[in-house]
Amino acid sequence: MTHDVTHDSSGMSYGDYLDLDTLLDAQHTRAVPPQHDELLFIIQHQTSELWFKLVIHELRSARELIAADQLAPALKRLARVKHIQATLSQQWTVLATLTPSEYAQFRRFLATSSGFQSLQYRIVEFMLGNKNPDMVKVFEGRTNAIAELERELHEPSLYDVFLQLLARRGLPVPPELLDRDWSRPYPASEELVDVIASIYRKLDEYWDIYETCEELVDLEDNFQLWRFRHLKTVERIIGMGRGTGGSAGVPFLRRALEQTFFPELYAVRGRIAEGTIGS
Numbered sequence: 001m002t003h004d005v006t007h008d009s010s011g012m013s014y015g016d017y018l019d020l021d022t023l024l025d026a027q028h029t030r031a032v033p034p035q036h037d038e039l040l041f042i043i044q045h046q047t048s049e050l051w052f053k054l055v056i057h058e059l060r061s062a063r064e065l066i067a068a069d070q071l072a073p074a075l076k077r078l079a080r081v082k083h084i085q086a087t088l089s090q091q092w093t094v095l096a097t098l099t100p101s102e103y104a105q106f107r108r109f110l111a112t113s114s115g116f117q118s119l120q121y122r123i124v125e126f127m128l129g130n131k132n133p134d135m136v137k138v139f140e141g142r143t144n145a146i147a148e149l150e151r152e153l154h155e156p157s158l159y160d161v162f163l164q165l166l167a168r169r170g171l172p173v174p175p176e177l178l179d180r181d182w183s184r185p186y187p188a189s190e191e192l193v194d195v196i197a198s199i200y201r202k203l204d205e206y207w208d209i210y211e212t213c214e215e216l217v218d219l220e221d222n223f224q225l226w227r228f229r230h231l232k233t234v235e236r237i238i239g240m241g242r243g244t245g246g247s248a249g250v251p252f253l254r255r256a257l258e259q260t261f262f263p264e265l266y267a268v269r270g271r272i273a274e275g276t277i278g279s
């Protein structure tokens, strides 16, 4: 039997399997006359959105696994997310080759479109616990997007299900954190810092939980690196100008760097550093 190197038995080709006709036909530059650098701008966004899609897929699975007390496979999912985040942060160097004058040649063709309208980015923020109902409004008129985002808004975040797991393991997590309106911003808790401190005091007993805490810190750290690289790239391309989405631009993006998804995981570090929770 001869081995056909171009087709598998069903006759499906590389391009068929990957649906490349659709994928590679989706880069519609808008500038008139055409501007060389607009393709870079589009592909940078589209590749980011593809990776966001995989991040959501992995985080959803991780959340289900944590809810089912399966920490080891959940950690495997989170490890993959961390590598995707690293790629996403690294990728900013490609867009940084876009100079202000090159961007100015096609920026007005973007009209009022803006990163604010990235549905998948907002889903990731919500999954990590940064719930903000106001961010649903920017999808006005896009019924499916609003429905999907509303659904995610009302789901517990990765952190919320992790806290439920801690409670199942017998740790005294404050009850108001275990059953609440998940669409509200996460209410940081001093009592929970005590609980996390008890984990860091007894590492042998809580090794898998401790490992998950550190994995979550890695995730936040990587997320902040992405935000920082976005901010610095935006700064070098549009300086202190306002954004097309109507925000103040760089000052707005800077404020996001002050946010934290997992406040108690950071608060506990201060206690350890002060030596107030020795082993």
Ligand code: HEM
Residues within 6 Å of the ligand: 044, 045, 048, 049, 095, 103, 114, 115, 116, 117, 118, 121, 230, 233, 234, 237, 238, 242, 243, 244, 245, 246, 247, 248, 249, 250, 252, 253, 256
């Ligand atoms: C020339 C390149 C870019 C510039 C000048 C830029 C500028 C901005 C500005 C000014 C904002 C604030 C909202 C606004 O007023 O528009 C913003 C938000 C955002 N951008 Fe970009 N951006 C660029 C590239 C990218 C890329 C490649 C991505 C990747 C997907 C991205 C994703 C986002 C997201 C998700 C937000 C919302 C952030 C949040 O709500 O915290 N941006 N961008």
Ligand SMILES: N[C@@H](CC(=O)c1ccccc1NC=O)C(=O)O
Residues within 6 Å of the ligand: 045, 107, 110, 113, 114, 115, 116, 238, 242, 243, 244, 245
């Ligand atoms: N907010 C950007 C425009 C922008 O970056 C953008 C526009 C359309 C599609 C994606 C975008 N990327 C991220 O904000 C600006 O003010 O130039």
